Amino acid sequence: MIHTKRFGEALQKLGFTFYTGVPCSFLKNLINYAINECEYIGATNEGDAMAIASGAFLGGKRPVVLMQNSGLTNAVSPLVSLNYPFRIPLLGFVSLRGEPGVPDEPQHELMGQITTQMLELMQVQWQFLSSDLAEAKQQLVHAAHVIEQNLPFFFVVKKGTFEQEILQKQEQFLTPNQVKQVKNKADQLPSRYEALSVINAMKDSTTVQLATTGKTGRELYEIEDDKSNFYMVGSMGCVSSLGLGLALTQQNTDIVVIDGDASLLMRMGCLAINGYYHPPNMLHILLDNNAHDSTGGQKTVSHNIDFVEIAASCGYMKSIYVHSLEELETSIKEWKTTKGLTFLHMKIATGSRESLGRPGIKPHAVKERLQMFLHSKSPRLRGVDQT
Template sequence: MNTKIFGRELKKRGFDFYVGVPCSFLKNLINYAINESEYIGAANEGDAVAIASGALLGGKKPIVLMQNSGLANAVSPLVSLNYPFRIPVLGFVSWRGQPGEQDEPQHELMGRITTNLLDSMQVKWMYLSADFKKAKRQISLAAKYIESGHPFFFVVKKGSFEPEILQEQERYFSVNQENIGQRADNQLPTRQEALRVINECKDGQTAQLATTGKTGRQLYEIEDACNNLYMVGSMGCIASFGLGLSVSKPDFDIVVIDGDGSLLMRMGSMATIGYYNPQNMIHILLDNNAHDSTGGQKTVSHNVNFINIASSCGYVKSIYIHDLNELNKCLNEWKLTKGLTFLHLKISPGTEDQLSRPAIKPYEVKERLATFLNRNVSESRGARS
């Protein structure tokens, strides 16, 4: 079918924010997205789902594009982020390795199990018709599923889209302006102490996103607030989620609180974040060199220079933090100056034995935060007028 007409039909229904990882079967739809809509190229498919999820919370109607081999990479966020938080994304997944069609050997097994995998994840799906009239009705059905809070994926066969020529893309560079490495001894505060400092710096235009495990649980104990999100599952996805929320809510300060195990798991997200460079996002790494939530097993963070990595990825500022006073100072300065910023603070391992879990359900946390974001935008606009 005509790719441009199909894409514009999606746009009529509000789907004009794309996140994807390339596939030859989807290249024409991806080209359309780049040419005529907002498009973020993710490092991997799981990151793409997380970015789209953050964007949806910020009011976008996102579309995720991926090859079915990458569907395996996206399993974690689809089952442990989108499912418990009830975040419905619209997806297009190619059907490489379709039984009966000649393809590369690496696609054979995934081709056989693609639809079974979607069924197992309780993701509604449909083979996309190459006939536009039928596809238009399918879009209408998919939109109803999305509106009811359920994700929906189209499985796309080879040759479904007519050629769409990719327009010349402007290439630009995000340049680091401040790189400050370690220059003193570490205070090694507890995670709870660091979280208290971070929490005290928030205001009515701040959303705080806490990574999987004890970080979210401790933030909940410090203060359960409507502008907090406590990530569960989907380890490593908090920074990508923050990117999606940042670009969809530029009037808000997005504070992403990460851990070393989490960041190491999906460190490619830093390259994507650095390139798209949201000025309203600060990415804070609380690094205890351990998987604290699972028994204290060591990570390899002691062997990684996160400051240089963030700097080389294009974060505007990349700063090593030695103590809580520096953390407080940097957070307050950032609220005035903005710019994509990475802070690295070494903390002590271990935590209190009796640590509660949020009593509020993940989807209630999501809905509460969405209400906060929308209400505050309305109020701030009213105040300015």
């Protein structure tokens, strides 16, 4: 078995100090170490953990993601449509529940057979983590080398690999909502393009804009392509988790997350995690047209959801319903002055501009120029944090 603390210290020496994930009994001791000794963000699902880690990487950290192999299925979307096209590397530890020949629960049987095959299909390099500490340290050096090539690397962890690490008492704190403003008049229902134009006009030299997948990113690109913009081209539902990881690691930068109703509905657990960790430099804007606009306008169920109430109950400092473009501008101005994790919900019209194009810049180039932008604001940023 590996001495968990010594293994964790080896990770720290290689620059891996930011952890996120979803617990698994096989990984509990490494998770306990991360909680005790490092920065650990507990995610509601593995896909969001991948996005949080990816945001942390953009912000200059070397992130680690921890998950059970059943959760690897939840991480597939960001692995193949976020990390792969944007060339965002990270270090993963995935347990091997259901290992062939080892008694386990029936729900793990198939996943145990296909875990490593899934990693290979996704072109993720991997190794079984050795239970010998000296060998495991050498494996870490190899993994770090792979990550330096902008590729993810995963360790597959068998039962009993880590020695016991006692979880120290975890502090729990409340993040109560302070401002909640609900709908109280008719909606203006501007177009998405009009709303994005107002948002974009409010940015300054310390602002990063993250636009969700689909027509939101495409229209923002058409309004103004900027080195501080990030256009999600996949991993639907992950944009605010990406924003969380970035906001926590780039605290002197304003992170504006532009979300859509279908996207947010897909991964609503992100609201709870965002609210709990409450980065004050993050503004979460929901442009809600009650439709899957990019795929033909099929209706979502957003008309049946009180997003303002949900965000408030999840711990967003401010949760505000915005009725018009004027209110949108006023709310953004106020946030820039007062800060605090803020959620703005605005209803918009369906449809988009005719002959709407797509970003003419490759995803990995979007990532690289954003890193350069952040580096210009934060001298310590060199793609990854070596401290």
